[in-house]
Every structure is written in C-alpha cells, then in structure tokens.
Amino acid sequence: MSGPIRLALIGMGKIAHDQHVPAIAADADIVLTATVSRNGEGVAGVAHFRDIDDLIASGLEIDAVALCTPPQVRRAIAARAIAQGWHVFLEKPPGATLAEVAQLSAAADAAGISLFASWHSRYAPGVEPARAFLADAEIRSVTVTWREDIRVWHPGQGWILEAGGFGVFDPGINALSIVTRILPRPFFITDAELDFPSNCAAPIAARLRFADDLGLAISADFDFRQEGPQSWDIVVETDRGTLTLHDGGARLVLPDGSEPSHSAALHGEYSGLYRRFAEIVHARTSDVDIAPLRHVADAFLRGERLTVEPFIE
C-alpha cells in the first residue's frame, strides 16, 4: 500500500464520534473515506452509507474498516469485510463469542489481510511504564476496582445489558486488558460471583478472584451501579512498594510517589490504536489477543449467578 489507508468507519455511535473520528483525523497515515450506520450520524464531507452492502455496491475504494457496532452484530460485518479483502479493526470486545473471533482470525489469515482486536485501555499512558516496573518486581497482590455509573457512561446503550452485551464486563474487560498486559505471568479465574438484575440477561456487577501458578492473588470488583465518585483503579502490591494505576490507566503512581510520563500521553488511547493498526497493515500481520475476552467467558462459565433488583434506566 503506497498512499494512506482508506478507512470506512462502521457503527457511528458515541465511541466512533468521540474517539475514532478525531484519532483518524490526526493520523496522516489513515484517511476517513466513508462512514456506515443505520441510525448514527455521519461526518461532514465524508461519504455515508446505510450498511456494508451499500458501501460495497458503491464501488468506493476502501482498504480497511473499523467496526464500532455492538458486539452482537460485529461478526457478520467483519466476515463481509474480510471477503472484500479489507483489513479489519475491531473495537473491543472483538466479538460476542470466542469461537467467532477464532474463525475471523482464521479467515483473515487465509485472505492475507490484517485483523486487529483492539484494546484501547492498553494504550493508556500509565500502562507500559507499569508493565516495565512490574517486570522486575516480586508481585504480592493485585486489586482491581472498576466501578462506574452505567446511566452516566452508557446512555441509550441498552444492548450492554442484553445477552451477549457482557453487562459490567463491557467496561470490566478494559481492566482485564490492562492486567493481562502489565502482569508478567498468565493467570486464571478461581472464583466468580455475577449479579444479574432480575430483568436483565447480562450482569450489572461481578466479583472475581484469579490466581497464577505461583499462587498470586488477584481480585476484581466490577460494578455498574456506582454513583458519586467513579473508580477505575488497579493497585499492585510488590516487594518494592505499592504501584497504582488510576483513571483507567491514565495515571501511574510508583511506590516512590513519582508519576512517570510516557510518550503515549501525548496522543491518547485511540491515536495509539490507529498507530498500531497502520503498523500491522503495513507489516501484513494481525494482532488478535483473546486473553481479556477469554477471562470474561471463563467468568460466565465458572461463576455463581446471583439475582439482584431490576435495573431501570
């Protein structure tokens, strides 16, 4: 590919407008060539289509698509794009099931195109310095607290509490994408409790315990019912003191009180994602790490289900 990557953005909801459009606009290597959405708004001066079939029928030349639709409908669109020979950027989570992601990955490999299972929180500025610090530390415990108000952050996103929407794991998977990146060893769920509102098919809160082969205790507290102060914190106790990632990975505080800056801080998570996507497209490779989604599936598989009061938005 010689010129910039001609990208169609599919699913023009909040995340597309708030994050993808500005990140693409700031990236010299990627040009927004089309938007696709049944209900969402397009972008001034950019061709807009109702669905991917209309985009294909238009004959517009496209190199890649970024999918921001709810996960329940993402697979079919991704499969259509791969069949066109387009590279595919998947918002998180990369699918509604692990099997469909495995199949997209195999299809992308067979077609020789790049598939990117993006995890935006891994591009928060505190994440890479935290990973570097923890590589040399003896880790004693990890405590994740991810408590936010669904009414504030997800207005009108009813799909989140429907089957396949993952409920509180929609934000919680961001925490898991960070923890799987910063810890030096893999880990697995040992216990989980999931709170299902009596009128919802997805959990509104979850408490998880993980371990690794050396017995490290990792706990996570996810809750969608948090009013007042919000928490997106990861606290790691080590032999060298306490490391804390605040604000979803945006702010890192090391045991000596220092707050290392990081080049990613200059750009923002989605600029980092699009840099990575351009990199794998040019290298003709894929980047599909299913570990965060696998932990979510394991939580549903392994967990106790508790019924809690109905949720009324």
Add this chain to the structure above:
Amino acid sequence: MSGPIRLALIGMGKIAHDQHVPAIAADADIVLTATVSRNGEGVAGVAHFRDIDDLIASGLEIDAVALCTPPQVRRAIAARAIAQGWHVFLEKPPGATLAEVAQLSAAADAAGISLFASWHSRYAPGVEPARAFLADAEIRSVTVTWREDIRVWHPGQGWILEAGGFGVFDPGINALSIVTRILPRPFFITDAELDFPSNCAAPIAARLRFADDLGLAISADFDFRQEGPQSWDIVVETDRGTLTLHDGGARLVLPDGSEPSHSAALHGEYSGLYRRFAEIVHARTSDVDIAPLRHVADAFLRGERLTVEPFIE
C-alpha cells in the same frame, strides 16, 4: 521410554472404575501403577495414595497420570504432575476454565511432556465414518438431541450442578466434541437459552443455535430431566440424504440404511483414548483441542438465562 507407560489414575469415581481401569488393563503399552483418591476405592494389587502429594512423596516411579477428578480441582493436580515431568491425560472437560487449560498447555510444552485433552465420544465407533461421509456431502442442517436423566447417570455427582460443573453441558460437551469432529467447517453460537434451577449454579437444560460462515443451521437441545427413553442423537441432513448418529456416536446409519462398522468398534471409546495417549507420549507431542470447551464457555457468555423449578436429587 522403553517399557510400558507407568500410569497413576487420579480420582477413583465412577468413570475411573467403569472405563479407565478396564481400558488400561487391556492395553499392553500402559500399566496401572498407582491409584489416587481421597474417597474413592483403589484397585486390588495396585498401590493407593490419598492425594498426589502422597504419591510424589512415595518415590514410586511414574511416567504419566490420568485425571478423573471433577473439573473444579483438576488444574492444580495437573500442574503438580507437569512439574514432576509426568505426562498428563485429562478426562473431559479438560478444565473448569479456558485460561487454565491454555496455561497447562503452555506449561506442558515448556516441560517437554505430553498433555492430552481427551474427548471420549470422539472415539465412538460411528464418529470417524460419519466424518468421512460428511467430508464429501453438502450439509443442509444439523440437529443434536442430548437428553438424559441426571438421576440415573450421575448419582452422587453433586459437583455437576455446582458452579464450574457445567450442568447439562457435562454430557452436552460430548455431543459438541463429536460435532466439532465430524463437520468440515468451524461454527459458532448465535443464540442460546440456559435453564438454571432456582437452587443450582449450573444449567439443567440448554437450547443452542449455531451457524457457520456459509449459514449452515445447527441446533442442539440438551436436557438433564429426561425420563423414559434417553436420546443421544445427531441428525445431519445432506444433499445425499440423512445421516444419523445414535447412542452417543456408537451407531451410525447412513442415508442408504447401511450401518458401517469401524475398527474402533472392536475396542470401545476408552481403549481408543489410551491408544491415542500412548501415541502422543511416544511422539512427544500434545493433543489439546479446546473447541468443545470454547463452545460451552460461549454458550454461558452469549446465552439468555432462564430460572426453572428447583432440582432435588
């Protein structure tokens, strides 16, 4: 390894006594050297230990272990065995979570030992001839009916309806292990309904729909409450007529009414499993196909949960 494989059988419940002990006794390449169980009975003339720590402390020379414990406790025992340099045969399902199986697999590779995620139903006599027939057919639909009486087949196995016991997916995963073997293309869950008794953490029934990239419709009906005639059937409609696997894969009826025999029929599922285990141990490879377990995790992740009447054994 020159002599026969010296094997310790861990978890001496129903499946160990009914299937593993006779299959091992009939296999010249494997010798039952120890049994390990906290509550279950041993085998006359074979050393017995209370747990894997006692087995290790005994200094008895062991090459491999077969784990028949409930899945909730399997990982820790497997990790201990791998650390001893012992090859590991895992009863189905290979673990309580996908992450722990991935980690055991990585540990086995690092230690240079063989890990076998066994799926006994794949060694039922009808399975390989069904696979061969379907490789050349145009498949139009697949209907799985797996309905059995939990009280008849799983007496005293309370762990099945506890968290991590998988409920009706404990038998249902056998059906999935066959379907993933006989169909020529991978598939994924599109819809699932899971029935949870109000007093159980695992489902007692499930209805699943799958599709593949070409739109093939696959449905599965799993139920643990089946009284009277039991069903373990897979019906495949093709352009060449209807293929039916009865009795959990034991009996295959082809469209022309013929019932092909197969060499495996001379042995039985567990003899086939131990032949395969000996093969991978001698070849120093592993055989860990997580596809059936991944479909189960996806069903929990993607499915609607319905509450049904309590189950009293």
